[in-house]
Amino acid sequence: MHMRFVNTALSCLALACLAGCPKAPDPEPPPPPMGECDGVAERTPMRLLTRAEYDNTVADLFGDTSNLSRDFPREPVVHGFDNDAKSLQVTDESVTRYLEAAEALASSVVSSRRARVVPCQTTTAACAEQFITTTGRRLFRRSITIEEKAAFTTFFNQVLASPQATFDAAVEWTLQVMLQSPQFLYRFEEGAVPGSKWDMRTPLVDTELATRLSYLLWASTPDDALLDLAEAGQLADPAMLEAQARRLLADARADRGRMRFFSLWLRTGDVGGLGKDLGTYPSFTPALAKAWQTSLELFLKDSLRRDGTLKGLLTSDRLFVNQLMGPYVNQAGLGADFSPVTMPEPQRLGLLTQPGFLARLSSPDQSSPIRRGIFVLEKLMCQSPPPPPAGVAITPPLPNTGTTTRERFQQHASDATCAGCHRLIDPVGFGFENYDALGAWRTTENGKPIDASGEIVSATDATLPGAFTGVPQLARRLAESRQVHDCVASEWTRFAMGRDLGAGDACSLAQIQEGFSKSQGRFDDLLVAIVMSDTFRTRPAGVAR
């Protein structure tokens, strides 16, 4: 193993450091091979299931698709993601909801899907034991311990011994206990060598690794096959781990995992509830916003299925439209259902020209060069501009009928105190001016021609800076950039770990980024690289755990 020193400039940039406009970093030496990262592992606190994970888990285990988590408290959102381990904590409200959900689920499973939890027909003690061990294993994502089995058996028998209690009632109550146990609600991780003070990293126990794997790739619990392999000690073998990652990615459930990331990263969930100013856009209806969201989700799924690369996402020529969206994208003769159309350049190309995406990055009454520019810098280049200086009144210019948005925002950013950073943000956003706040294509605004010339002013990647005209040109340039690939890789790694990345992740992150780049930006290869990294497979050892 060799020690590796973290290059502060690059890791700061890669981790979306917000402290200031980035400087060009020193060139990085290539990362060490997989499995050879050293240094103390970063700690991930034990993770509570998110609402989506809870629902997916009970859907996979019991076939319950009733959206049981509907009224669970909303997760805090950190860095755009809903799975921040530190912030996601139980409250009085959440334990109440867990109780309600456990009662509803146990009742419906026992009455209508009993075979999912009781793998035998009799009402004997042996059958009870089978129920406890198989269902306990599925819910706790490992074989239950002798103590757990004894506790559940005692409870089961107590229920059975109470007046008028039936075998099924005992199953139902015991299931309620399991569903409210921390072993189900949290992802427990102890590491394979607990108690050692001296090791800086300890590999995860195989079942813990299986759980990390399935919640990353499926947003759900491991299946029996994965648990079997883990309990046979086979996931420690890198070839087997990769094979399992590939198997999970080939399964339909992986769509949920991928879409979980994209929907949070792009905030697609916000699109359907967007409102627009009816004075400016009298044709807007809430149904149009819902159509935007559906269209954007169909686009993402289509791009992931047909191509699966970052380049494809940014340069796909598809658009999914229905009759509501038709008038805004010059398509006639559409029905209520969405159908794919091929859009000509320069009007549309890829993610950045999706109507829902553009509408979200707009104000209610005008487009927003600032929000669009910040998205590109922050989410695609991991280059967050620093905040405005303290005490500056931040007022976007009001729309009016005599000027273009570009003219108004240029005036706005002419203030010397703002110009320092707006000269980085606004030129990128001005390149989106062909799209109004409904994401519709336009060539004039208030009778004046649109100027869609833009510029990336500064970037780590030397291929990025320079002038461009319109989003398709910008998208093609971003799609080829190593910096953009590195940025997406660090975002997904952050999501995988449920916490901010730290110095102890730098070596792994470099490996992951290298892997993503070498694979020509294939998302599934990025996920495999994350899975194979030391950050993913280990945790801190000793008292600091």
Next chain:
Amino acid sequence: MKRLSRRVVLRGAGGIAVALPLLATDSRADGGPSPRRFIASYVPNGVFTPQWFPTPGASETEFTLGPIHQPLVPYQRHLLFTRNLDMNVAIQGAGEMHQRGLGALLTGAKLNTGTFIGNDGSSSGWAKGRSIDQELVGLIGQTRIPSLQLGVNCQERDVSGVMSYSGNDGPLLPQNDPRVTFRNLFMDAGQPPQMLDEVQRRRKSVLDAVLDQVGIVKRRMGVVDQQRLDAHFTRVRDLEKRVTALPPGMCPTPMPPGEVQFLTEAAMPQVAKLQLDLVTLAFQCDLTRIVTIMWSDAKNHRGMPFLGISSSVHNITHYGDSDPGRAKLLDRDRWQMQQLASILEGLRSVTDANGTTLLDNTLVFQGSDVSRGNVHSHDDMPHILAGGGGGWRMGRFVRFNGQNHNNLLVSILRAFGGTQLSWGDPAFCTGPLAGL
């Protein structure tokens, strides 16, 4: 004998319907002291300062309310307006001005560093300390529900959307759905007694079995995760007490509210009415004594279409004082005063022990994250206190000459029996306010 006043019963239209007749009497009818309650209310992004402060008179008690505060005129003798109380703790540190102000409103603490992006692009984490409402749980919160965090269209799920903290990095997000608020309060209300007894027995045995696993699961975990598990089991233990306590028998049994599109701008008035009716009922039934309520979040990129504000309230707070668009802020501020008046009306409508009303036994604190939205100032905060729960002399307009906001927070705690001399960041607290 405690009775439900006619006014509450008749508030049904658009609000919570209450089934009559009343079933039981209040256990405090023997003349024991009434419990005291606390409500904190957060109005985002500052106020229309040119017309905010009352016109002072010859003495503290002789002030005249301005146009914004007209809805509060019937309650003037229950109000305490402050002048020159400064939220200095929020002037600097991580985060932008709205986030810092909201974070400090009840904690008196600064924000951690972190990755929440503010309106202006700055970044922060959660607040660094516990909020006074959670501290009050230990002083007055021994009820079925220790405290309630409510929201009205509070959408942000980061530091911009939280006012209550269990401690450092311990955000308690508000509940925006009146249907769920109802369930939190009246989980088993309306069940026939025999059935309720059966349900409670079953829940107790299930939760006992969950709690029996403490020793099994904690054994091999690291220190930090052991703390998480301790917190988890404490919540489950409290849940067990809650679900096995007697149902709120001295209360009217309300009907659950129907579905509301609770995270929409248009539904704000309806959601407000439902949530506030539930607060009144919760106090009346002594289900909780502590409530925080957020009127949207600190980012507040929401319109209020029912006031003719179609774009964003936040934008309106940024207009210059003489900008005609700022008249809309006046409308918003007045609407918020109507909501505050609704809170006070609800409290006054319920008779408490010894001929008092809930209003006599509740302290309401309403504040914002900044004072003037267009300059994001933290001096001269637009706070309003109301009700007799603090034991303070009300009906006053009091100057505090630049004292710290945190001094007010520690004063509130002491009013409820707290003994601390400082709250929040000690660099911004010089002790309780004199003369309350």
